[in-house]
Amino acid sequence: MSTAKPALLQLLPLPFSDAHPPLATHFDVIELWKESEPDAVIAARSNDITVLVTNAMTPTRAELIDRLPNLRAICSNGVGYDAIDVKHAQQKGIQVSNTPDVLNDCVADLALGLLLATARRLGQADRYVRANQWGGDAKFPLGVKVSHKKLGIVGLGRIGMAIAQRAAGFNMEIRYHNRRQRSDVDLPYEASLAGLAAWADFLVIATVGGASTHHLVDRQVLQALGPEGILVNISRGSVVDEKALVDALAGGELGGAGLDVYESEPHVPDALKTLDNVVIAPHIASATTETRRAMADLVVDNVEAYMATGKVLTPIPP
Numbered sequence: 001m002s003t004a005k006p007a008l009l010q011l012l013p014l015p016f017s018d019a020h021p022p023l024a025t026h027f028d029v030i031e032l033w034k035e036s037e038p039d040a041v042i043a044a045r046s047n048d049i050t051v052l053v054t055n056a057m058t059p060t061r062a063e064l065i066d067r068l069p070n071l072r073a074i075c076s077n078g079v080g081y082d083a084i085d086v087k088h089a090q091q092k093g094i095q096v097s098n099t100p101d102v103l104n105d106c107v108a109d110l111a112l113g114l115l116l117a118t119a120r121r122l123g124q125a126d127r128y129v130r131a132n133q134w135g136g137d138a139k140f141p142l143g144v145k146v147s148h149k150k151l152g153i154v155g156l157g158r159i160g161m162a163i164a165q166r167a168a169g170f171n172m173e174i175r176y177h178n179r180r181q182r183s184d185v186d187l188p189y190e191a192s193l194a195g196l197a198a199w200a201d202f203l204v205i206a207t208v209g210g211a212s213t214h215h216l217v218d219r220q221v222l223q224a225l226g227p228e229g230i231l232v233n234i235s236r237g238s239v240v241d242e243k244a245l246v247d248a249l250a251g252g253e254l255g256g257a258g259l260d261v262y263e264s265e266p267h268v269p270d271a272l273k274t275l276d277n278v279v280i281a282p283h284i285a286s287a288t289t290e291t292r293r294a295m296a297d298l299v300v301d302n303v304e305a306y307m308a309t310g311k312v313l314t315p316i317p318p
């Protein structure tokens with residue numbers, strides 16, 4: 001079936017659709033989540049589809065890309081792109097965009113929030129008051145001071161830098177571990193992740209997800225962080241060996257963890273839910289009205305830029 005406008009395959013809704021120009025201005029939009037037989041729709045429209053809109057957590061794999069011979073651009077709502085076969089798309093000449101920068105502040109805010117909540121036992125404190133334990137025999141345990149402590153950042157990209165800026169406000173001493181040392185940043189670099197963990201009081205994971213960082217934070221790193229140490233993860237669950245994390249927390253080898261991401265979302269291991277030294281969030285780092293709006297706008301801006309110039313605005317580098 002051919003249409004006057006090119007077709008855009010949208011895998012899931014974009015929030016705040018009132019805020020940006022509708023994608024239907026330029027495209028015949030296929031809203032796949034509304035289709036009862038999505039496979040049949042893709043098969044029927046495969047030759048028409050030139051743009052695909054997805055998000056950071058929706059698998060956009062080679063099998064789907066290969067079904068769309070005229071696909072020219074994939075525009076993702078989110079900064080992480082481990083769910084997209086970017087290399088495969090780029091090898092076929094398809095541009096891939098994400099939504100960098102607009103979420104840096106909110107993700108960094110949540111990293112500090114999780115660190116504070118874990119160190120100062122905020123989740124546990126909330127449960128204690130709600131259970132009417134305040135004033136009873138069970139005294140509330142002491143927390144851990146955050147200011148003036150040592151913070152290790154794993155992944156000093158744009159979000160890692162925003163975390164470092166905030167941590168400086170808490171007078172923390174900061175070091176980082178990266179794929180490579182940054183020449184443009186005046187912070188001490190640790191080539192060994194276990195070395196960084198052994199030095200740090202708190203370790204915040206802000207690196208990319210995907211195969212290159214799978215289980216980067218393993219049993220050895222957690223043990224190096226130690227029984228007083230706190231791990232915060234706002235990147236991807238796959239970066240941390242979750243089984244080793246549960247064992248370390250339950251066995252007292254790690255002091256605590258503030259987590260926004262998990263290995264098989266939305267599954268959170270039951271063992272984590274029973275531990276008082278863990279603060280658990282449901283992958284909400286970018287989930288504020290302002291940021292989700294800005295992200296959705298940037299997706300539409302990328303689609304429009306592609307239409308106007310043949311190039312997306314914020315391409316994922318090869």
Ligand code: DGY
Pocket residue numbers: 056057077078079080081235283285286
């Ligand atoms: C991102 O943008 O990668 C977030 O993790 C998804 O919410």
